[in-house]
Structures are given as structure tokens and as C-alpha cells.
Amino acid sequence: MLVNAPMLDDAGFDAYIAANDGLVFFHKKLCPNCRVLAKVLDKCRGQLPGLTLAAVDTEEQPALATRLEALRVPTVLLVKNGRVVARKTGVASPTEMIAFCQQG
Amino acid sequence: MKAYDVLIIGGGVCGLTAAIYAARANLSVGIIEKEVCGGLVNWTHVVENVPSYKSIHGLDLMAKCREHAESLGVDLVEVEAVTGVDLSAELKLAVTADETYAGRALIVATGRKPLALPVSTEFENVHYCAICDGAPYKGKDVVVVGGGNSGFDESLYLAGLGVASIHILEVFPQCIAAAATQDRARRTGIIRVDTNTKITALDVLESDRGRLHLENCADGKTWTEDCDAVFCFIGQKPNTDLFHGLLDLDKAGYIVANADMETNVSGVFAAGDVIVKKYRQIVTAMGDGAIAALQAEKYIRAR
Incomplete structure (x- = not known):
């Protein structure tokens, strides 16, 4: 759904966020709001060079989605220094998502 | 330009x-x-x-x-x-x-x-997309508002997720969803339908469940029903x-x-x-x- 974003699984998630600040996008393949937010995130990437994106398919990784309380999709986690510092569930505009990325 | x-x-x-x-x-x-x-x-x-x-x-x-x-x-x-x-x-x-x-x-x-749910409520578990928001309600009781194609279609999706029960509420005397879809929904055994039923209020309980206040539009009878989530598809x-x-x-x-x-x-x-x-x-x-x-x-x- 997201172009050029690594797909994370339960085994690799903690190591990934320990090494990468940025956004992790929880989605489902057939979720219409996820399609919208994926396009929004693509647009944000154009406006925030260096923004790091990764993704989790919650149907393929239900344990990870449950552990991170991201069963509702789309959910975006903002990760910094190996920790989840903010989360947002539902559709957002590019302006809202850029503001979300720039907090903290 | x-x-x-x-x-x-x-x-x-x-x-x-x-x-x-x-x-x-x-x-x-x-x-x-x-x-x-x-x-x-x-x-x-x-x-x-x-x-x-x-x-x-x-x-x-x-x-x-x-x-x-x-x-x-x-x-x-x-x-x-x-x-x-x-x-x-x-x-x-x-x-x-x-x-x-x-x-x-x-x-x-x-x-x-x-259209949004036509009652003002503090209940957070009001949703408009079963695929997006249905997963947390496996094993729980949900109410679907609207007996059109969307209401039945999304109910079938929720049933597939493993929710415990689905109660479809339709304000009009009949549901307008395609007959084949209605039949399929009823065959799940967990979906029941009430027509002539409107929501007059939706409260939040201490348990974080919601309490629907319902009214039968035909005879004026009122009652309440508790649920874990409300999915709204009313047009x-x-x-x-x-x-x-x-x-x-x-x-x-x-x-x-x-x-x-x-x-x-x-x-x-x-x-x-x-x-x-x-x-x-x-x-x-x-x-x-x-x-x-x-x-x-x-x-x-x-x-």
C-alpha cells in the first residue's frame, strides 16, 4: 500500500524502531481509509524529505497490532528513540499529518 | 494553473x-x-x-x-x-x-x-466502516444502524470477524437491502433485525459499553439495549x-x-x-x- 516502506513483523518491530525514528503505518489491504491515509503519507513524504515510513499489515501481524493497540486502522505511530511517542487513528489531511510528524 | x-x-x-x-x-x-x-x-x-x-x-x-x-x-x-x-x-x-x-x-x-448518527453522544465506539474499525469487537455485541445494502453488507463483514451478536436497527417499516443479502445475513444466526426502530439517545456506561435508548416508531414503546459498539450506515x-x-x-x-x-x-x-x-x-x-x-x-x- 505504501511505496518504498519496509513491512514490519512482530519479531522485527522493536529492533526497527530502536534504529529508526519516523512513522509506522498500521493498515489492512481492503480498508478504504487506509488507502486514503497511504496517499496522504506519500504526499507528506514529498513535503518532509527524510521522513521515514514503515508499515504493518494488521491482518498478517495480528499479535503486533494487538500488542501496540492498533487493531483499528488506519493507525499511525510516531516513534522516536525507540519509543512510541504519539499515535493517530483515522484519516487525516496532509496538513494534519505533517503537524503530527513535527510534534515532540 | x-x-x-x-x-x-x-x-x-x-x-x-x-x-x-x-x-x-x-x-x-x-x-x-x-x-x-x-x-x-x-x-x-x-x-x-x-x-x-x-x-x-x-x-x-x-x-x-x-x-x-x-x-x-x-x-x-x-x-x-x-x-x-x-x-x-x-x-x-x-x-x-x-x-x-x-x-x-x-x-x-x-x-x-x-450521514452521521442522528443523536449527540459521548460514546466513542461509534463507527462508519466495519473493515477499518471492526477488529476490536471480536466476541462482542454490536448494533448496526441502517437496514440498507450498506448496513447488511457491513454486518456480514462483522459477522465474519467473529463478533458475538449483531442487531440491525431500521427506522422504516422494511429494510431495503437486497433480499439475497438479507437472507444471507439471517442465515449467520447471529444477526437479528428490528424495523420501525429509532435511536433516541446513546449513553456511555461505566463499563465503557454504550446504552441505546430505542423507540418503536409504530407503537411508541421504548426500551434500552447495551452494546460494545455502534456502526452507522443510514444513508x-x-x-x-x-x-x-x-x-x-x-x-x-x-x-x-x-x-x-x-x-x-x-x-x-x-x-x-x-x-x-x-x-x-x-x-x-x-x-x-x-x-x-x-x-x-x-x-x-x-x-
Whole structure:
């Protein structure tokens, strides 16, 4: 759904966020709001060079989605220094998502 | 400014069909879509009434429509909302936060948007998309408001997720969902339906569950029912805020267009769910889109 974003699984998630600040996008393949937010995130990437994106398919990784309380999709986690510092569930505009990325 | 022969506002099935027809007439075409192309069909779990597909997910159907339009060179501008239009000059303009778009002809295919639950509530578990929000309710009790195709279709999806029970509430005396879909829902054994039932209030309980206050519209009887979530599919309203005072609208806000999809403004066409019509189906939206594009081509060639 997201172009050029690594797909994370339960085994690799903690190591990934320990090494990468940025956004992790929880989605489902057939979720219409996820399609919208994926396009929004693509647009944000154009406006925030260096923004790091990764993704989790919650149907393929239900344990990870449950552990991170991201069963509702789309959910975006903002990760910094190996920790989840903010989360947002539902559709957002590019302006809202850029503001979300720039907090903290 | 980006200029096209045909500018289309709205990338649902109507707008995409119009784009395909216009592009095949060798016209340059741009679609501006505030979300992603696909419109309300994207929200339909299973589509079973489009000839050539016995059964297809709405997102998959619209991905094919989108690919078709893109293959013909249609410019798709997504997650960009039109904030204003100028229909007064020969060139029709649509303005977004990022750009001004122009068309020698404009096709309005903005469709409709879902209506919100008609009661004010602090209950957080009110949702409008079973695929997006249904997963946390496995083993729990949900209420679905609306007995149309969307209400039953989304109920079947929730049933597949493993919710414990689904209670569909319909305010009118009968559910209007397709009979085959209603039969399939009832066969699940966990879906029950009450017609003539309206919600008068929705409270939050200490347990974080919700308490619905219900009323039978026929005999006035009232009662309460507790649930873990409410999914609302009670219909749509037209996306015509941009056109008040510019295009002729009916009392409900739908655009008045003739059989050739012409509006009261020369060079502006309207098609699909957004116009005054009796039947709003995928195939009727496609038909409207085709007519609007053909008529727009005729309009452009004549000038």
C-alpha cells in the first residue's frame, strides 16, 4: 500500500524502531481509509524529505497490532528513540499529518 | 494553473467512467479527488450487481477502473480538496489549497457522503466502516444502524470477524437491502433485525459499553439495549456545498441535471449520485458518467 516502506513483523518491530525514528503505518489491504491515509503519507513524504515510513499489515501481524493497540486502522505511530511517542487513528489531511510528524 | 479539456471533480465510479470516455475522445482530462479515487464503492465490501463480476470487492473494482483511466492518460489528482469554483467564464475553474485547475468543460461527479448518527453522544465506539474499525469487537455485541445494502453488507463483514451478536436497527417499516443479502445475513444466526426502530439517545456506561435508548416508531414503546459498539450506515447526503448559488439544486441539495447531464450553467455537467434521480447504483453512475463525457465532448467540439 505504501511505496518504498519496509513491512514490519512482530519479531522485527522493536529492533526497527530502536534504529529508526519516523512513522509506522498500521493498515489492512481492503480498508478504504487506509488507502486514503497511504496517499496522504506519500504526499507528506514529498513535503518532509527524510521522513521515514514503515508499515504493518494488521491482518498478517495480528499479535503486533494487538500488542501496540492498533487493531483499528488506519493507525499511525510516531516513534522516536525507540519509543512510541504519539499515535493517530483515522484519516487525516496532509496538513494534519505533517503537524503530527513535527510534534515532540 | 493546470488546464484540461475536461475537468472532473470527484473520482468515484461516475467520474472515472466520464474520464475514460473523454480520454478516448482524445480530450485531455483531469480528475480532482479529495480522498482517493473510488468514491463510495471503495466502502462496499462486496459488489455483486455489476455485470461481468459475479462478486468483487469494491476496492478491487475501483482499482480496475482507476487503472483503466490512468492507462488512457487521465491525470488523477488525489487527497486534494476543491475549496472553490468559478463557473462564470468560458474556462471553468476549481481551486484547491495547492493549485488552480481549469477545464473547457466541467463535470461535477462529487457523489454523496455518509450521514452521521442522528443523536449527540459521548460514546466513542461509534463507527462508519466495519473493515477499518471492526477488529476490536471480536466476541462482542454490536448494533448496526441502517437496514440498507450498506448496513447488511457491513454486518456480514462483522459477522465474519467473529463478533458475538449483531442487531440491525431500521427506522422504516422494511429494510431495503437486497433480499439475497438479507437472507444471507439471517442465515449467520447471529444477526437479528428490528424495523420501525429509532435511536433516541446513546449513553456511555461505566463499563465503557454504550446504552441505546430505542423507540418503536409504530407503537411508541421504548426500551434500552447495551452494546460494545455502534456502526452507522443510514444513508448519504450530496456533496454539493461548493455549488450552492451556482447550480440549480433541489431541496435536498442534489444538482438538477437534464437527461444529457447538463446543468443550468453552459459547459457544466453533473452526473452520478450527486444529481436528482431515483436510482443510485454503480451502473447508473457509470451510465451518467458516459453521457456527461459524450455531451461535454459535443459541447467542446462545437465551440
